[in-house]
Amino acid sequence: MLGTMQHWPLLCSKVIDHAATQHPHRKIVSRSCEGPIHETNYGELRGRALKVAQRLVRDGIGLGDRCATLAWNTWRHLEVWYGLLGIGAVYHTVNPRLFPDQIVWIVNDAEDRVLFVDLTFVPLVEALIARMPAIEKVVVLTDAAHMPATTIPNAVAYEDWIAEVDGDFHWLEFDENTAAGMCYTSGTTGNPKGVIYSHRSNVLHAWMAATPDMMGLGAADVVMPVVPMFHANCWSLAFTAPLTGAGLVMPGPKLDGASIHELTERFGVTFSAAVPTVWLMLLQHLEGTGSKLGTLRRVVIGGSACPRAITEKFLKNYGVEVRHAWGMTEMSPLGSICTPKPETRPADDEAWLDLQVKQGVPPFGVEMKITDDENRPLPHDGKAFGRLKVRGPAVAASYFHGVGMEHFDSEQWFDTGDVATIDPHGYMQITDRAKDVIKSGGEWISSIDLENLAVGHPDVAEAAVIGVAHPKWDERPLLIIVPKKDREPTREAILDFMAGKIAKWWMPDDVVVVPEIPHTATGKIQKTALRDRFRDYRLPTA
Amino acid sequence: MLGTMQHWPLLCSKVIDHAATQHPHRKIVSRSCEGPIHETNYGELRGRALKVAQRLVRDGIGLGDRCATLAWNTWRHLEVWYGLLGIGAVYHTVNPRLFPDQIVWIVNDAEDRVLFVDLTFVPLVEALIARMPAIEKVVVLTDAAHMPATTIPNAVAYEDWIAEVDGDFHWLEFDENTAAGMCYTSGTTGNPKGVIYSHRSNVLHAWMAATPDMMGLGAADVVMPVVPMFHANCWSLAFTAPLTGAGLVMPGPKLDGASIHELTERFGVTFSAAVPTVWLMLLQHLEGTGSKLGTLRRVVIGGSACPRAITEKFLKNYGVEVRHAWGMTEMSPLGSICTPKPETRPADDEAWLDLQVKQGVPPFGVEMKITDDENRPLPHDGKAFGRLKVRGPAVAASYFHGVGMEHFDSEQWFDTGDVATIDPHGYMQITDRAKDVIKSGGEWISSIDLENLAVGHPDVAEAAVIGVAHPKWDERPLLIIVPKKDREPTREAILDFMAGKIAKWWMPDDVVVVPEIPHTATGKIQKTALRDRFRDYRLPTA
């Protein structure tokens, strides 16, 4: 027997319809690529997204067609998403920080037919367009006045392009499992792999993210997604904000501390989300200028482990609540957020800050377990660490073109490639990437734990730990640090600082000071590069 | 093209699994029908629900089988819900306050096979069981020690019944559109009509309800659903609490002010939900005893219009936030909740209290419009009032057995039978039931507006307004009031109080003082009974 409830497919177009009906005048403020601040609202945004949809149909784009974006967070990028979504075409966000060869590879793999590009990236596209034969048209996200002279064939200014239609259009209806968006994982080995979000997964994920213990968003919030729309589905914010009626402040191309701070103060941002590096830049700016944060209440920090020092500064110096989050492109991306439960509600700030280095607890809709290499479940004692596996309606079941099936088991559990502990209260902590964990004498040492500890030293700006070959122990940890400006930390000072805070056998066998540590396109430490560089490093203990 | 996301059906069993995994020790406190307070938690509750499921299967109950409950809010009632849900059987909550003939009618209409009954209602079942031939077994929700001698054939004590299995059982998997629960609308005319919730609609509805601007629940909350589980799907709380990890306090059979207050204080209730009458009783108790509310932060009030006086007392005397809600059995039931938007954020308490008499704004997942009798949309100006129509994934598309299809149009809009205005900010206000609105000289007068105004008078405990035949105007309003204890309000005093606060032509033509006003089984004023009683009433103006 079936329920007698309505068939109301979970389509992303309904999210923008809701925002435009219930919150038509809610502001969407963007820093444009042309420079000035631009203001619009959900009502107008929906109207222009309808034009995008109508114009795409005229260009022959329809259900299942992929269209790439190489763009910052602005209102136009949002319009393009909703325009594509409204006809069942697929937004494919391309990370402009990828190597050019990778960009070409994924655009060709996705067979993108239209490319929407910000002014910033026009030179990049000029250099690459000849190698991306499936692209039929390049829409430059600007108006005629700012349209550059370009060698790109079939390039058109966005405002001219949508001006050719009147917006008298209705969203199309289709199955909620239809492809909505596409994002490739950066994948340090092998080719990038495409994840295809569905309308259903995007909508369910936005509901999950909205709940109080996750992001906790409502109509009174002003949300600034510093996390780019090309980074893992914008951490859901392009959906969660309109779903909850929150306002949006889109930072465009300027992600430095001063620019972020300016927007926050000027437009009353209450909530933001980004990777730790962005927050480091903001905090440095605030400290350097002696500035304060007026309206900001909460920041979600994820993408890589958030050091205690960041959480502490936000809390103590600025009264801002940090929510440490973990997720993956394959998970839409939200996997867990660190918020208190009654039984873990901390006695004091320090105890809470200690707990917040954990990545936290999953929402309803994410199942989680840790196993050993033989898929046997490990205890939730906060000590045993093993492969983190997840399941849920916003978790990938496969990749585009069916590649990478070894990451999924017969019961649909997705092996995240992360190594984690889960404590008796259910708080998960990432201890490493499976491939970064250091195997010393048959036991595992968490590179992330060591890094978190090392950056606590006042002279250390950034730290990375890799395993280096050792004749006796197989691998031993090497600590690589970037000093703070005008500081000269010594090997001994750092090791002294760490001693006693971790098990003796976890202590790095050596410390190397470098001017800079390489990062991936999404801002994570590029350990493969470090491992290459220090492949033949001879540890003093070896 | 489809997304590559997991097929993870939205089944209610996953909600209790989540609670038992993430919040195993979170308390569920109940006032038992036997008397004492009982404590359990999500981990144990799930374990016992598995036994219910396993035991049901042994009794031959399976997918699609309806099983009735005649029970208060307790842990056992919850176990029965989740046990039934876990095998795809259907919980059918029967409102024990219905007329016995109605109970027989709906149990037979649903063809319930098992009946779960609280001690309180054993005599009722004894009187009716012979007329409900489809019932194969009656499970009395108690243990052997409290099992009464009964004439009910095939009666068994719940604890004995589940003790026959070991709980080594797994939830069954099935389509998310499978029937989950069933509830009949009280329907003042014609036979009651059955609404069948699906697993999908229950889960989606719980997500909607959890969001910050709706109920806004998290793991730190202790939720006391005073609204019975037999009233419109328990307003989602049987799902929203475990989904968010909130604790539960179940009031069992005692809903008087003193009992509710005792539980609130003793178990740290932070959130509760009930109809206005319950809150009136609580407020009277608090005033009578000079008591306070220690932990309560928020109450959701719905089911009928919440008078400003209740909201005001909660806010000013007890610091409790009222969220005025509107919904229907057919909507799972949440339709709207009154929470502020930035543009309506009130200048002061008084302005906010004024706004809170409105039923508020729908969540994402509820579409809403008002139309005239010809289905033409009416303006959202806060003045025009018309038929309120809704759509969404947790709104009924039909009733059981296909009856009542006249309530649904070809585009799936469900005509709620309520009459409402929608203001420019999207706030909906119920002005009447379509059949209660007073038609005076071709214009409509809202009976609810007049009632809300009249109960603001210090001597008035309850008020009802009905239309009475008038030779010139067709119908004119008659105000019927119940005085507060030891007060004797006069016709003139009441009319004086109302004068100037509403349009002159809305003023009641007469006032009648009665000792009591009849209520329906769900606590609403029974206007049909009043209309019958005052059918031949002669207005002084006639």
Ligand SMILES: Nc1ncnc2c1ncn2[C@@H]1O[C@H](COP(=O)(O)O)[C@@H](O)[C@H]1O
């Ligand atoms: N907050 C409210 N204000 C006015 N009427 C309400 C409210 N909540 C529910 N109702 C009425 O209750 C009806 C639903 O009854 P039921 O299906 O028994 O829950 C609605 O159609 C309304 O007429």
